[in-house]
Amino acid sequence: MSAFRDAGHLLRFAGLFVLAFIIFLVVRKVVVPKSFGEYGHYRGASIGEIAAHPAHFAGHQACDACHTDIADEKKGGKHAHVNCEACHGALGKHADDPASVTPAKLDTAVLCVRCHAASVAKPKNFPQVDAADHANGVPCETCHKPHNPALEAGGAK
Amino acid sequence: MNGVEGFMYPNEVELVWSVLIVLYPYITGLVAGAFILASLERVFRVDAVKPTYRLALLTALSFLLVAPLPLQLHLGHPERSPEMYFTPHSTSAMAMFGYVYLWYLMAVLVFEIWLDYRREIVLRARRERGLLRLIYKIMTLGSDNISERSLHIDERVGWVVTLIGIPSAFLLHGYVGFIFGSIKANPWWSSPLMPVVFIFSAMVSGIACVMVIYMATSKLRGTTIDMRCVDTIAMYLFYTFIIDFSLEMLDLVHRIYEADESFRSLNFMVHTKLYFSHIVVQIGLGTLLPLVLLAITQVAKLSEMARKRTYALAGALTLIGIFAMRWNVVIGGQLFSKSFLGYTTYKVGMVTREGLPVAIALTLLPLLFLWVLVKLLPPWDDASAAHGATGD
Structure with a gap:
């Protein structure tokens, strides 16, 4: 005890x-x-x-329904499988109300190098450039069509 | 991109684990190491280190109280970050934290300290007045039985707790190493040696920390340093350090010989971005130099003053070296790309939740806790002898 x-x-x-x-x-x-x-x-x-979150992306079918000219232009080019909103950003609101919500125009001098800036890690056959050396600040669309990126003069893609 | 060389995947550019995650294994390592030093006296009966037994326990507790704070600050969300204690889960190493931490805090450290100090706590609860009396009363848990038999029971139970504490200390820090070692996607971390290296480096840093704190507090209190005690601690520090260094070199040699697909990238990183923190600070200043200094004290007959200075320098360098080791593991593991084609940069923030001032404050906070604990529960032999005499 x-x-x-x-x-x-x-x-x-x-x-x-x-x-x-x-x-x-x-x-x-x-x-x-x-x-x-x-x-x-x-x-x-x-x-x-x-x-329950609202959808921000409209999807390329919604874009193609109105922008048929762009859809046709894209069809044959190297950007055929790049989704519209991959470059233009989420545009669900624009698809819901095209008149009052208009997307801003993109600056191709900044946009294109996101994918096409030269890097040793990218596959050799992927088109890539040293932007400063290649264009020196001139927007890419001066020579290339963004939706079908062949040269305007019809030269090499 | 700023600070990026070559190719990084987008999610690798910004470091997710900052300097606070460097502090977390550093602080838990000091806890585990300090406890192992305390167990030398209690379980392995190394009488020479007795003057540091209680100080080592209080140091371990002070650092353990701060150990989860870097994690909570890193998590943000103060309203829910404490949930990491309450929602442990066995399926994830990180989610185990609640079990490991609470077990070590409550079942090992607090219990052992309470058992060891119970006699002093009861005597002080009888002697003190006002708020201090209330604090000591609460600490007695309402029992003032300090009969010879009850103290004998405390001694026996304390021994068992220390015995359980040793594998628990290994578990605590081995667990931290396991978190890194088990990340198979990261070749800098993924190694079964990681928990073992973490445990031994923890023992090295904890022993060095208690040695430096003991020498500093003796100087501040104007008491003489027990050279037999410090000589013994330095000897154990030397031996543990040799094992730790051998394990780290084994890991390094293994990586060099194996030379898997990550080797060229990691080798480049060690020779460029991590050169200063890994080669210069961790291996040169933080390991080889203290090892040489400690080796000199083991083979040469140095004067007391020379030994004290050598121990203080070797201890401080060891603490810096082990911090550099944690830095190189945590930060180094996030500087290279899984593609092995690029490297990013880490810049310590200043006025941020995970910045340098916060890291410095968290490093100093355990010393503040230790100061409070030492005031409440003096670990000095002379203090307990004096109070024991007046109490009895």
Whole structure:
């Protein structure tokens, strides 16, 4: 009995440990979202929340429906498979209301080098240039048609 | 792009893990190392290091209290970053943090310190007045039993806790190394040696830290440094450092000999962007120089003053070297592209949540905690002897 009395303080520390564990469980109950683990190790409700986000991209079918001339121009060129919004940005609002939302015109001197700046890591057959050396700030569209990037004079693509 | 050479994938240009993530393994390493030093006296009965036993425990606790703060600052969102303690999960090494941290804090360090100081806490609760009395009363947990038998039980239980604490300290820091070592997408980190190297470097930094703090506090208090104690700590620091350095060199030699597809890129990085922090600071100033200094103290008969100065210099250099090691692991692992064709640059921010002033503050904060703990629970032999005499 005296051994128990002399070890009583250890039980108090054990009690502190149990109390901390109970606080841990209570806080855990409060902070872990209700739908967590519903489908896997993530919040189940996030699927619905993400699905409810408004769409920002219209998709190239929406563009082609009105801009038939551009769609025809693109068709035969090397940019045929580059999506409109890859260069022009998300234009869902413009597709919803073309009259009041008009996209800004792009600066080809900046835009084209995003893909075509020379880099040793790119495949050798991918068209790439050192922009300063090649154009010296002159916009690319002066010589190239952005939607079908053959040279205006009909030379090499 | 600014600071980028060659080709980087877009998500590699900005470093995600900043200087605060360098501090996290550094601080947890100091905790684990300080605890291992404390266990030398308690479990392995190395009596010579007894003067640093309590100081090592308090140092470990001070650094452990600060250890998660760099992570929380890195996470941002103060309203939900504390959730990392409450939502641990066994499927992810990072999500294990809550289990590892709370186990080490509550079951090992706080319990061992409480058991070791219980007699002083009860005596001070009887003697002090006002707020201090209340603090000590709370710390007694309502039990003022300091009979010989109860203290004997404390001694036995404390021994068991230290015994459990050793693998726990290995777990704590091995776990941090495991987080890096298990990232298979990064050849700079992905190595099964990583947890082992982290554990030994933790022991090196923790032992050096307690040695420097012991010498500095003795100087500040105007007491004489127990040279037998410091000589023994320096000897253990030397031996541990040799193992740590051998493991790191084994890792290096293995990488050089294996020379896998990442080798040319990593080799280039070590000779350019990481040259100063890796070759000069980590290996030269932070490992070879302190090893040579410690070796001299082991083979030559130096005067007491010369030994003190050598230990202080070797300890400080060791702490800088281990910090450089953490830097080279965390930052170095993010400077190269997975394409092995490009490199980015890391510039430490100033007025940001993860900037230099915050990193310096977090490095100094454990010393502030240690100062408070030392005031509340003096670890000095002379203090406990004096209070014991008046208390009894």
